[in-house]
Amino acid sequence: MEMNWIAILVAALSTLVVGFVWYHPKVFGTIWMKESGMNEEKMKGANMPLIFGISVIYAFLIGIVLQFLTIHQWGAYSMIGGNVTEALPSYKAFMADYGTTFRTFKHGALHGFLTGLLLVLPVIGTNSLYERRSFKYTLVTGGFWIVCFMIMGSIICGWV
Template identity: 50%
Template sequence: MPTNFFAILTAALVPLITGYIWYHPKVFGTFWMRIAGVNEDKIKKSNMLFIFLFSTFLSILIGMFLQFVTIHQFGALGMIGGDETLAKTSYTAFMKEYRMAYRSFGHGVLHSFMAGIFFVFPLFGINAAFERKSWKYVMLNAGYWTVTITIMGGIICGWYALDGFNFTTPK
């Protein structure tokens, strides 16, 4: 099964772009600094090159995960143990019929948005409760990640719909 690394690498840039906008001082940046306890001096003392490189690496991992959230054919492959050459005829018939089903930007957006609401938001809520952070902090950061992974999932799922990244069916 091919992994579309171009789609994942492109999607991995989304957190940097949305972060630049979301956390810009004219949007939520000043508010975020106040509720997160960050100041300009602390930001200036940080190693921004490392932060951007490490963030990009982690965003690639998020993209790798989102392909399983948004593309259902990965689940079908998982049901047969991941080796298409050992698949039974029922798998072959299923993939012939559905190999391109539900592959669109919109479908990726839907599933990634649900992951944001039902996975990202609870993670931030739990951490914030133990860290004694405010619900404003939770909503701001979970909102950023929900918007971000929603766009990432749309890119990944939509890009898989392009020719050349189809799931194969065993012969």
Template identity: 65%
Template sequence: MEINFLALALASLSTLAVGFIWYHPKVFGNIWMRESGTSMEKMQGTNMALMFGMSLLYAFFIAIVLQALVIHQMGAFGTVGGNVQDPQYIQFMEAHGNKFRTFKHGALHGFLSGLFFALPVIGVGSLYERRSWKYVLIAGGYWVVTCMIMGGIICAMK
């Protein structure tokens, strides 16, 4: 099983697209700014190229992990130590190579990853930062939706 870097790149880019909509002032942007203690003036003083560049890098790291969570065949790949010439691996991939490789299936696993991993990570940090539940639901909700879309993209692109 080869790593599909195009799928990982598209999944990473999807985080910016979702963020553009999610954090738009007419959606959750104004509430998020109020709850996070930031403002448009504060945001404008930021190096946006660096912020978006680092966001894409972090999203790529997340995509790499999601790949292992949404594509079941990655388990077989890991079991044989990445040796795609292993006869058992070849036999497994012939029988099961494209099973559960749909956007819908990847979105399900991405949703579960966002709900049971990303949201709690945001939630725990927010407890210690004394953030509100609105903040947790907005920031955590973004990652639940984003992981769902990323998982769908990664799983569907064979």
């Protein structure tokens, strides 16, 4: 199996689009600013190209992991240690039968949703507890990542 670097990059870039909408003042931006203690003055001093660039790099790393979580065939590939030439005939038969099974946008969205809900939201929630952030902050930030993971999972899994 090969990594689909273009799909991962597009998925990573999708987080900027979602963030632009999600954190718009008419959506959740005003709530997020209040709950995070952010204000216009703090935002003006930020190096936004650097922040966006590093955000895309982080999202790219997330995309690599999402590829393993959304595409089941990676599990079979890992079972043979990644060496197709030494794989038993059963691996080749399995891949011939199931090589593109569940490779849909819908399936990727499902696994992205589950990963966001059951992995990312608890991590953000735990950090929010120790940082003394509100439950609204947890919901806004966690909701953003759940939506991002759904879209990223869709792109990565469905791009065959």
